[in-house]
Amino acid sequence: MSTIKFVLVGATTLLLAACSSGTTGGSTSSGASAASSPLATKVAELEKAGDSYPVPTGQISGVDALKGKTVYYIPITQQSPQFAVTQAALESAFGKVGIKLQVCNGNATPTGIAACLTQATQAKAGAIITDAIPYVIAANAFSAAIAAGIPVLNTNQTADSAHPAAARLGYVYAAGSAQMVAVADWIISDSGGKANVVINQSTDGPSPVAFVAAAKDEFTKECPGCTVTINAISSANFSLIPSSTSSALLKNPNAKYVVSEFDQYLQPTLGGVQQAGKIAAVKGVSGAAQLSGLKMMSAKNFLYASVGQASAYQGWVDADAVLRMMTGTSGDKLPEYTIPIRLFTRDNIGSVPLTSAAEASGEWFGPTDYTGSFLKLWGLS
Template sequence: MRTSLGPIREPALPARQSSARHLLAATALAMAALLAAAGCSTDSDDESEGGAASAPPAASPSGDPLAATVEKLLEPASSLPVPTEKLDGVAALKGKTVYYVPITQQSSQFKIIGSALTEALNSVGVSVQVCNGGANPTTISACVNQAIGANAGAVVTDAIPYGMAANALDTAQAKNIPVLITNQIIDPAHPASKTLGYVEGGGTAQLTAVADWIIVDSGGEANIVINGSTDSPSSRAYVESFQEEISTHCEDCKVTVNEISSANFPLISPSTSSAILRTPGVNYVISEFDQYLQPTLAGVQQSGKITSVKGGSGSAQLAGLQMLAAKNFLYVDAGQASTFQGWVDADAVLRLMLGTPLPEYEPVVRLFTRENVTGLNLTPEGEATGEWYGPTTFPAQFKALWGLS
């Protein structure tokens, strides 16, 4: 294979700050960033759901650093990156309430993060009020205004661009209610401050990891269609990171972006089929998020190419890993440790409330394939514990940081 193996970016590091330049004023469409699902295409006329790509994975050259990166991402972490900076004064926050506002509760990811955030904050006597953003700017603003009216200790938003509820978030900070934006890249129009913090999450790291897996798996000859969401600045930036990783490390690989939008959800299937048929030789079809999986899979079936491509996705959830285990369409899925992320968010919001600078948080990202899902506890309970990603001792580690042990 011909690949260009320059310095390898570690996919598990936080999202690149340079992506922030792509942030635009968020619109109502930004709400749908996580309401989408992944799909793939094929080159034969077989429309069975469990089709396999016609060619086996190519062997990687011995000593290939990209292959080594992928191998590392296929394994659970031996330890999770809990911050080391201790936090004093947490007892003073007892009795306060934090509002958690996810963009939507339709995704299990936000339910898991919200549950972990609640458990973590409850351990220090801080309560959590969940307010479903409903994928609607008006509803999100109403949630923030509810927090303001209740004189909340802080507001944590999840997968919501600042501009989607800018007036309400501005008002919260003006009333000295700190705001933590999670699972979004930094908005240069609203930089971090004493009352505004960001925890970017693993969006970029996940798609970068998928890109690396494809390069290695294809032997450096991948022809990829990726369903990329146009719904938010962050979702666009994640896809740009995917393209950059491919172009940097694989000169013979091609990437075609099929732009999709949750506002036009019924069009995902036909647009996927059209993108495949317009791109001869496609052998990988990638979804930005697991939430787009079913309509994109339908598009692959419509194209008649289900047996000649390998499907991939990001933001792995239980259904995606079950699909991998069943050898149905997907070959790779990248996920973020959502339970761990909930405790990270708790640490960040406690520091904001106490006026303490936030450390650099490293997301925990893992690649899942048909091979390494074997033996995993693919149940809601297994997903909630965070055991798919590594040790589950991090709650005690965070508590120790906060002076609870």
């Protein structure tokens, strides 16, 4: 099996430098003082669901003409439960338009991703949506699809200056950096500014590395008393995550927090903590929160905090962006979509409905009337 060529070798320990004067949260010396800090206030806000979703404005014309077309959805790997939620939302949204959704698993390898893109191109897809896939991993296949006149929407990535947005290449940028910053804020606040942290960082392309870099910057800014160790993991080496995590913890025996960057890595991360005999000594934290992880938190099993993005809402955002690209409504400039995030902790998890229906509706993050708002934009309501 081919492996993604962005994998970082080994675990690198970073002792973060002291922050400049005037920062908040980093100088706290106890949990009590942290509880009253501006950072703790920020954490409390992150724990709340929003009052509304940021649905874009601007009607789309010509949607009826798209009935019968097929859109390909290509997630980097179907190991991640987040993509299943987005897929279901896409199916629901496109079903209202009469568009068929075809799913192709990228299998977290350049060859698998390129094969999916090529399949969509040869099938003359109406459009292609890629999820968490850097353009550079399968650049030739991306370019071939665009050259064939197929609109390509690249989602859950950071900005790519080498491949800017154009009429047939659109972006819905990831909420990954915001999630990892929220993770850092919770850990700093919870630890009173004295955390020793191991982060299992995905190396499935440059974006996950950038997300964790944002967290490292937050620790540097807010927590001079914190120590952060980065442990590189990847989907292509999924079976090695438990031993890698165990090794990182044994090398850092004072670690009190272990972060799984995405929920797809949560179970093997937990396995590594158990292998190291540290299950009673550390607090588990994760990003890309999904139902299985939140149930773990509710049961007080390892997980103390998890940050998620509104994956169901993202499915409708992706559909909106693709419809604009297919109809030419927005030219080469899509709306600036924002995907909400929320921090789930043992303090607020009791008020969160832990059901598949609630996850699929988006109610964890705010009111669920956004679907009707999108349908109005599409001229269907």
